[in-house]
Amino acid sequence: MASFNKVILAGNLTRDPELRYTPKGLAIAKLGLALNRRWRTESGEQRDETTFVDVDAFGRQAEVIGQYLRKGRPILIEGRLRLDEWEDKNTGQKRSRLGVVLESFSFLDSGGGRGDSGSGPAAGAPPARGSTPAAPASRPPMEEEGPPPDDDDVPF
Numbered sequence: 517m518a519s520f521n522k523v524i525l526a527g528n529l530t531r532d533p534e535l536r537y538t539p540k541g542l543a544i545a546k547l548g549l550a551l552n553r554r555w556r557t558e559s560g561e562q563r564d565e566t567t568f569v570d571v572d573a574f575g576r577q578a579e580v581i582g583q584y585l586r587k588g589r590p591i592l593i594e595g596r597l598r599l600d601e602w603e604d605k606n607t608g609q610k611r612s613r614l615g616v617v618l619e620s621f622s623f624l625d626s627g628g629g630r631g632d633s634g635s636g637p638a639a640g641a642p643p644a645r646g647s648t649p650a651a652p653a654s655r656p657p658m659e660e661e662g663p664p665p666d667d668d669d670v671p672f
Contacts, residue, residue: 521596521597522594522595522596523593523594523595523596523597523616524592524593524594525549525551525569525592525593525595525616526551526590526591526592526593526624527549527550527551527552527569527590527591528549528550528552528588528589528590528591529547529548529549529550529585529586529587529588529589529591530547530548530549530550530568530587531547531548531587532585532586532587533545533546533547533573533578533581533582533585533586534546534547535578535579535581535582542574542575543574543575543576543578543579543582544572544573544574544578545572545573545574545577545578545579545581545582546570546571546572547570547571547572547573547581547585548568548569548570548571549568549569549570549571549591549593549616550566550567550568550569551566551567551568551569552564552565552566553565553566553567569615569616570613570615570616571593571595571615571616571617571618572598572615572616572617572618573618573621574617574618577618577620577621581621584623585623589623589624589625590623590624590625591621591622591623591624592621592622592624593616593618593620593621594618594619594620594621595616595617595618595619595620596616596617596619597614597615597616597617598614598615598616598617599612599613599614600612600613600614600615
């Protein structure tokens, strides 16, 4: 049986990212994302619908998100769905929640995020002194980045 688990979402953060570290030092950021949909009914009335999604980010991406993003900022994320299941301590009932595990992201505005993608090892970090940041429109937002070229490979 074939399966494919991928989501791409663009929305605004509902709260400041919650950044924590495991005992082994792995960064984990928990964020809430609001996705808005606006449409018109057959009678011409405008309707709005908001969907709230919980997102978990790990590693360097979690640190970048925790450093640069705040409540209200727009973000584009790519990830996979994950079903969390647990038993309620008070009622004993089984509970579940569908969330997203972030695999990559892009800032959708320039409010401190430098327009960089969250897929590289130093993603979102300010450019080094004397360097020029790459223009965000020069590559698709979900493109995987390889390691930076050695200084000897730069043609200028």
